[in-house]
Amino acid sequence: MKMSEGVEWAAHACTVMAALPPDKALRAEALAAYHALAPAYMAKHLQALARAGIVASSRGPKGGYWLAKEPAQISLWEIVAAIDGGEPAFRCSEIRRRGPCPTSRENCKKPCPIARSFHSAETAMRDALSGVTIQSICLDVAAGYKPADAKRFGDWMVATMTDRPPDK
Amino acid sequence: MKMSEGVEWAAHACTVMAALPPDKALRAEALAAYHALAPAYMAKHLQALARAGIVASSRGPKGGYWLAKEPAQISLWEIVAAIDGGEPAFRCSEIRRRGPCPTSRENCKKPCPIARSFHSAETAMRDALSGVTIQSICLDVAAGYKPADAKRFGDWMVATMTDRPPDK
DNA sequence: GGCATCATACTCGGATAAAGATTGTCCGAGTAATTCCGG
């Protein structure tokens, strides 16, 4: 039960994009460089976020990515679902129906107790992740920033971000 | 974030072993045949359960597997940890410390908010699974059994189980 | 006949291949800025 490493990349990238001023964008290569990550692979994950509607994108010169929704409306679970797939980790194979003593047809109407327990546990995890938003993470990070850190980040952002096309 | 399929196999095998009379055992091949599963692969998972101390085993003729603890003392989480590894699904790479704007040394004393959120969510899932025991699953399954089902299962068990060595 | 010993058959245990998923990379589709040409 290992989560894709790209989830971490995507989550951090979203926190960076959350600091973008309106009508600005960040290139995939810039978002990768910010954390010293492989540019092509980061691009792949950003594409997944775009497909899920979490970020918007624009091609061509002055292109890039930006958040498609307010940071308070983006949860960690959405990111997990976009990158890693929203399918449940435990997938019941209904092996109870196989073999010499299969479960009766009537009992099969109700889900397998084992599968139900896992489903419930995963729901608890999903609910916990759904309650954490990009905004809350950014506030938490910003609370630990010293003036020098904030200035360095702001300078990098101003030097890196691009004007994105007015429409779309 | 996919859970190993062997977790399902192991959990169902434990429910079958929970019905064993005292001082009896079931061979790996029998446990595999009960759910029409690959015998060699089921054996591998039973070995993992044995390493974790969930089941005990005996080699040679009349050998087999049986639960090493009371069904009420075996949780689904223990089985997951034994088969799939108890390591957390989300593993923080500390990418915040890399790149042009690394997090200050002082902030690194506290864990990354993203990692902490995932850790909390996984704890919720783990706690939910820790509350589900093999005993509770067996009771749930047995509640749906008709007399004919119970008899078929009992007959199979009596015909398949073996006396295990008295000691060990 | 009783007992110890040896051979045998049967089971688990760990080491060994095959398959699938994840990770990582590249080149083509699309767009805005730039350049060049004509009026």
Next chain:
DNA sequence: CCGGAATTACTCGGACAATCTTTATCCGAGTATGATGCC
């Protein structure tokens, strides 16, 4: 000098390999049974 169209440069998007984990299997280590030979 100004306007417009073609060109160019730059970006995202999806298709293509390499690596790793998971899946699946086989043969060797260990043990109780049964046979055999000896007392």
